[in-house]
Amino acid sequence: MTRPAVRIRDVHKSFGNTEVLKGIELSVPKGSTTCLLGPSGSGKSTLLRCIAFLEETTSGLIEIDGDPLGFADPGGGRSRTRLSAGDIRRVRAKIGMVFQQFNLWPHMTALGNVTEALVTVQGMKRSAANEIGNQQLARVGLSDRGHHYPSELSGGQQQRVAIARALALSPDILLFDEPTASLDPELTGEVLNVMRELAETGMTLVIVTHEIGFAASVGQKIAFLDHGKLLLDGPPAEIFGTPRHPRLEQFLETYLDRGAATLV
Amino acid sequence: MSIDFSVVWQQLPQILSAFWNTIWIWIVATILAVLLGFVVAGLRRYGPLWLNLLLRLYVEVIRGTPFLIQLFLLYFGGPFIGLSLEPIPAGLLGMTVYGSAYFSEIFRAGFAAIPPGHVEAAECVGLSRGQIVRRILVPEMTMLVLPQLVNMAIILMKETAILSIITVPELTLVVGAIGSQQYAFVEAMTMLALFYWALVEISDWLGRLAEKKLSKFRFAV
Numbered sequence: 406m407t408r409p410a411v412r413i414r415d416v417h418k419s420f421g422n423t424e425v426l427k428g429i430e431l432s433v434p435k436g437s438t439t440c441l442l443g444p445s446g447s448g449k450s451t452l453l454r455c456i457a458f459l460e461e462t463t464s465g466l467i468e469i470d471g472d473p474l475g476f477a478d479p480g481g482g483r484s485r486t487r488l489s490a491g492d493i494r495r496v497r498a499k500i501g502m503v504f505q506q507f508n509l510w511p512h513m514t515a516l517g518n519v520t521e522a523l524v525t526v527q528g529m530k531r532s533a534a535n536e537i538g539n540q541q542l543a544r545v546g547l548s549d550r551g552h553h554y555p556s557e558l559s560g561g562q563q564q565r566v567a568i569a570r571a572l573a574l575s576p577d578i579l580l581f582d583e584p585t586a587s588l589d590p591e592l593t594g595e596v597l598n599v600m601r602e603l604a605e606t607g608m609t610l611v612i613v614t615h616e617i618g619f620a621a622s623v624g625q626k627i628a629f630l631d632h633g634k635l636l637l638d639g640p641p642a643e644i645f646g647t648p649r650h651p652r653l654e655q656f657l658e659t660y661l662d663r664g665a666a667t668l669v
Numbered sequence: 670m671s672i673d674f675s676v677v678w679q680q681l682p683q684i685l686s687a688f689w690n691t692i693w694i695w696i697v698a699t700i701l702a703v704l705l706g707f708v709v710a711g712l713r714r715y716g717p718l719w720l721n722l723l724l725r726l727y728v729e730v731i732r733g734t735p736f737l738i739q740l741f742l743l744y745f746g747g748p749f750i751g752l753s754l755e756p757i758p759a760g761l762l763g764m765t766v767y768g769s770a771y772f773s774e775i776f777r778a779g780f781a782a783i784p785p786g787h788v789e790a791a792e793c794v795g796l797s798r799g800q801i802v803r804r805i806l807v808p809e810m811t812m813l814v815l816p817q818l819v820n821m822a823i824i825l826m827k828e829t830a831i832l833s834i835i836t837v838p839e840l841t842l843v844v845g846a847i848g849s850q851q852y853a854f855v856e857a858m859t860m861l862a863l864f865y866w867a868l869v870e871i872s873d874w875l876g877r878l879a880e881k882k883l884s885k886f887r888f889a890v
Binding site: 457459494497498500502504506509512521525526567570571 | 796
């Protein structure tokens with residue numbers, strides 16, 4: 406068996422006295438799409454941010470393709486040590502992140518956003534970086550928008566630029582934190598289509614989403630969190646098939662009540 | 670007694686040299702004040718707490734006292750603590766300190782207005798701390814605070830008139846002296862006002878030009 410793209414071992418995370426993650430165990434198989442579902446405050450976004458190392462776990466370990474992220478536990482016991490900044494950076498380079506708020510840099514064009522790290526971090530020549538940047542923009546259907554500033558783009562276009570920015574660094578794993586939550590329903594579709602295409606290319610995706618229909622159709626693995634614990638973890642057919650876990654049933658009902666999503 | 674500008678006009682070479690002094694002292698002091706203000710704001714945000722409190726005191730004291738008094742204390746009180754400066758260096762130092770307190774407050778607000786997610790996105794693509802400051806924070810903040818920066822620079826320009834009290838040979842001192850020598854106060858002061866007004870208009874126009882160039886980078890909502 407190949408090692409998982411992401412392995413999460415007994416991860417706890419507290420903010421002050423509030424424990425947000427209470428011992429999460431999860432592995433993300435390579436080349437799969439894993440969707441993290443759960444009600445607000447369940448800890449799904451925090452878990453994703455821990456995988457991106459935007460938050461540091463309080464205890465436990467996260468491995469990216471077998472390499473420890475941020476902290477290692479050489480003894481295999483309960484004491485973990487912090488890795489060097491260089492090691493952290495090397496492992497983080499395997500991960501791309503897409504945010505709910507896009508977080509494009511407003512003083513750079515779409516192409517500038519996509520190529521920034523290639524030039525500044527990797528020291529690539531401007532022309533070579535632009536070539537990659539244009540390829541990635543074409544991949545998300547925005548080849549004619551490279552010279553537009555974020556303020557000149559729609560929300561859906563901005564989010565696709567943000568996806569291109571992450572793709573330009575050819576990450577092994579792409580993380581999405583509620584990528585469509587701040588988009589109109591009309592614009593949601595164009596972003597979900599790009600994500601669906603990425604899933605089909607066999608890239609490893611970890612997606613926090615409220616788009617349950619999307620999760621059920623594209624996800625190969627569903628992880629359902631509630632109150633900081635991983636309640637359910639399995640393929641969509643198993644998770645969404647009957648009989649359903651009562652907590653999941655309750656969660657789905659609130660969505661179906663609003664007519665916001667339907668299960669496929 | 671009639672208004673006669675020719676008495677002042679005859680001293681034009683002297684006035685132009687004073688005009689030049691006003692301009693270069695203003696520009697140099699503004700640049701230094703912006704740099705110092707940026708450092709103060711950066712240290713307050715990212716430095717240790719004690720430094721933040723110390724710098725806050727600095728900003729509060731400078732903003733809470735009149736520039737005239739600061740300048741007096743620096744020029745006439747300085748020698749008592751071994752700081753004897755010629756008029757121009759004293760004027761430059763005084764304006765830099767005075768301006769830096771205001772600029773630091775502008776930058777502080779600018780730093781606070783940048784969404785933290787923009788920095789997180791930069792971390793995620795591997796930018797180092799220094800690269801984030803250089804490539805993301807500074808340009809983004811500059812565009813946010815540019816109107817306030819221009820405004821403060823214009824205020825500083827007019828404050829250069831106060832340097833006349835420590836005998837910096839700038840416009841106010843020189844034109845004022847011509848006025849009293851020739852008993853032509855109204856002419857001298859009118860001319861002085863026109864010079865400053867022209868300067869303000871020019872810097873305002875430059876500021877608008879810069880803003881227009883930057884307007885494309887507005888925040889996406």
